[in-house]
Amino acid sequence: MKRCCDVIVASLLFFIFLPFMLIIALVIKCFLGSPIIFIQKRSGLYGRPFFLYKFRSMTNKKDKNGELLPDFDRLTTLGKLLRKYSVDEFPQLINVFKGDISIVGPRPLLMEYLPLYTEEQLKRHKVKPGITGWAQINGRNAISWEDKFELDVWYVEHQSFFLDLKILFLTVIKVFKTEGINQPGNVTMEKFRGSETTIKEGHG
Known part of the structure; x- marks a missing residue:
C-alpha cells in the first residue's frame, strides 16, 4: 500500500513541478555549470547502497592538494536558496520511482556511517529511507545526530x-518556515563520527 501511495504522490509532484525543475536545472547550468545533478551513494533499506539524486548546490572548488574545500567555501548563494526551500531534493522523486526510497522515512545517509551506529540506531534501516521524515519535522539539522536517530x-x-500524512502536512509548513536547515555554527550538518555509546564500544 505504501509503495502504491509513493508512486501516486511522486507522479503528481513530478508533473506539477516539472516546469519549475527545468527552470532550476537551467539556472544551475548557467551559474554552477555541469553536472546539474549531484549523485552520491547512500544507504537504503537494510543498509543496501543506492545512488541518491539532488540538484547541485555547491561548486567543485579544491585546495592546492586537490582536496575539496569545506562546505562553507563551496556553498553558493544559489545553493543556499535551493536548500532553504528544500528545492534541491526534487530529483529524489526519481529515487522514489525506482523504489530506492519512499516519500516518508528516515533520511538516507552516507554509507560510511553504517559501522558507527549502535544496535538501536541501526533500526532506522528496517524501513526504506525517505525524502522527508519524523526527524525532519522535529528539528531537521538543528538537532544532534543522536536526537535524529532516536526520532x-x-x-x-x-x-x-x-x-x-501528518509528516507530509508538517513538512510543507516547515519548508515555508525554512526552519532547521543548518546545524548551529555550520552551513550544512557536521559529519556523524559515532555516538558516545559506539565510541565506548570501540566502533568510533
Missing part, C-alpha cells in the same frame, strides 16, 4: 498511513 527509530516503531 528515526521512533518512526520505524510507530509508522502508519496517518503518521505519514
Whole structure:
C-alpha cells in the first residue's frame, strides 16, 4: 500500500513541478555549470547502497592538494536558496520511482556511517529511507545526530498511513518556515563520527 501511495504522490509532484525543475536545472547550468545533478551513494533499506539524486548546490572548488574545500567555501548563494526551500531534493522523486526510497522515512545517509551506529540506531534501516521524515519535522539539522536517530527509530516503531500524512502536512509548513536547515555554527550538518555509546564500544 505504501509503495502504491509513493508512486501516486511522486507522479503528481513530478508533473506539477516539472516546469519549475527545468527552470532550476537551467539556472544551475548557467551559474554552477555541469553536472546539474549531484549523485552520491547512500544507504537504503537494510543498509543496501543506492545512488541518491539532488540538484547541485555547491561548486567543485579544491585546495592546492586537490582536496575539496569545506562546505562553507563551496556553498553558493544559489545553493543556499535551493536548500532553504528544500528545492534541491526534487530529483529524489526519481529515487522514489525506482523504489530506492519512499516519500516518508528516515533520511538516507552516507554509507560510511553504517559501522558507527549502535544496535538501536541501526533500526532506522528496517524501513526504506525517505525524502522527508519524523526527524525532519522535529528539528531537521538543528538537532544532534543522536536526537535524529532516536526520532528515526521512533518512526520505524510507530509508522502508519496517518503518521505519514501528518509528516507530509508538517513538512510543507516547515519548508515555508525554512526552519532547521543548518546545524548551529555550520552551513550544512557536521559529519556523524559515532555516538558516545559506539565510541565506548570501540566502533568510533
